[in-house]
Amino acid sequence: MRIKAIKLINYRNYSHLEFNPCEGLNALVGENAQGKTNLLEAVFLCAFGRSHRMSRDIELIKNDQNMSYIGLSVTGYTGSRQIEVKLSRGEGKKILLDSCPIGRSGELLGVLNAVMFSPEDLSLVKDGPAMRRRFMDMELSQLNPSYYYRLQQYNHALKQRNALLKDNFAPSSPGLLAMWDEQLANLGESVINARKAFIEELSGIAGELHRMISDGRETLGIAYEPDIRASCGISLHDAIIEALSSSALEDIRRGFTTAGPHRDDISISVNESDARIFGSQGQQRTAALSLKLSEIEIMKRHKSEPPVLLLDDVLSELDEIRQRMLVKSIEGVQVLLTCTALAGLKNAGLKDAKVYECKCGTLRET
Ligand SMILES: Nc1ncnc2c1ncn2[C@@H]1O[C@H](COP(=O)(O)OP(=O)(O)O)[C@@H](O)[C@H]1O
Ligand SMILES: [Mg+2]
Structure with missing residues (x-):
């Protein structure tokens, strides 16, 4: 999959930009x-319908303007598509796919498959479980948009249950609580099963990559750590119901739901020791890099073509060996990478990159 053209009008600090990235490596230096x-964020926006920086839509509109346009032409083995996002201070966000407005941003998922890798991702291993859940959820949503909808429904049901718990738990509430428990069990079961299958696949690929990057010195172990699991004789659905009812009193006291897949994690070990706690910074970074690179491989397998890779300022955060591994593993992938200077990356193997200078919201080929 690749991006043929990007057009930005009054987006962030861009007044007007038309950019046709090349098929391989595009280095944006500035x-x-x-x-x-901002430019990578625009691509992410067209892949996921929102900013990776968690910015509100309105913040994307150029400060002194009322409207903003982001247009992307992409091409892949299923053909060419046009994605357009129109933002307006008065009317919010409109997304168009091949000129037809779409109702929900979930409909965008899978049209442009993209993997974003920024310096924050290097702390995927040492950060809290929320970041690792986000990692699973983003990849799974692109691979399978129905996962995204189920997760959304799960989060909605969770919010309703939490509101009920907070809301001075009334006498009529136990019946309502049981109703939300049933919904959470149905939706949670499918979220957990999808995550389990994903992590099983991820673990093999990431393990191999990690062995390569660490030159055979380290063995990476990845396992799904669900908050609730099925046990012998009890189905996953019933295990969730059981966990929710046995924590009900605690939940009422605390005002939120203390058990469920919203508490899941991924366990990560290096040489059999928990890398989240005991890993050195180098081990944690290598593991994070292996996980991110696995995303590309999984996408290739499931979608029959690689995603577009967005590398935001990460090369300079890695040592030379990891830089070279990263660049080697992205052969055949369209990459938009950013850095402040190419000089520091001269051994990274970027010689075939097309280089653009990024300055005050303009791009100039050098
Ligand atoms: N809505 C906006 N309107 C105008 N400028 C913006 C807007 N949002 C961000 N900017 C500007 O964009 C610049 C940051 O761009 P960014 O892409 O994060 O920089 P970098 O090149 O370091 O990655 C800042 O100068 C910021 O003021
Ligand atoms: Mg930046």
Whole structure:
């Protein structure tokens, strides 16, 4: 899959940009605050319907303007598609696919498959479980948009249950609580099963990559750590119901739901020791890199073509060996990468990159 053209009008610090990235490596070089991340964010927006920086839509509109346009032409083995996002201070966000408005941003998922890798991802291993859940959920949503809808429904039901718990638990509430428990069990079961299958596949691929990057010195172990699991004789659905009812009193006291897949984690070990707690910074970074690179491989397998890779300022955060591994493993992938200077990356193997200078919301081929 690749991006043929990007057009931005009054988006962030861009007044007007038309950019046709090449098929391989595109290096956007520039000082801080020139618009490099903004450009990758625009691509992410067209892949997921929202900013990876958790910014509100309105923040994407150029400060002194009322409307913003982000247009992307993409092409893949299923053909060419046009994704357009129109933002307006008064009317919010409209997304168009091949000129037809879409109702829900979930409909975008899978049209442009993209993997974003930014410096924050290097702390995927040492961060809290929320980041690792986000990692699973983003990849699974692109691979299978119905996962995204189920997760959304799960989160909605969870919110309703939490509201009920907070809301001075009334005498009529136990019946309502049982109703939400049933919904959470149905939706939670399918979320857990999808995550389990994903992590099983991920674990093999990431293990191999990690062995390569660490030159055979380290063995990576990845396992899904669900908050609730089926046990002998009890189905996953019933295990969730049981966990929810046995924590009900605690939940009422605390005002939120203390058990369920919203508490899941991924366990990560290096040489059989928990890398989240005991890993050195180097081991944690290698593991994070292996996990991110596995995303590309999984996408290739399931979608029959690689995703577009967005590398935001990560190369300079890695040592030379990891830089070279990263660049080697992205052969045949369209990459938009940003950095403040190419000089520091001269051994990373970027010689075939097309280089653009990014300055005050403009791009110039060098
Ligand atoms: N809505 C906006 N309107 C105008 N400028 C913006 C807007 N949002 C961000 N910017 C500007 O974009 C710049 C940051 O761009 P960014 O892509 O994060 O920089 P970098 O090149 O370091 O990655 C800052 O100068 C910021 O003021
Ligand atoms: Mg940046």
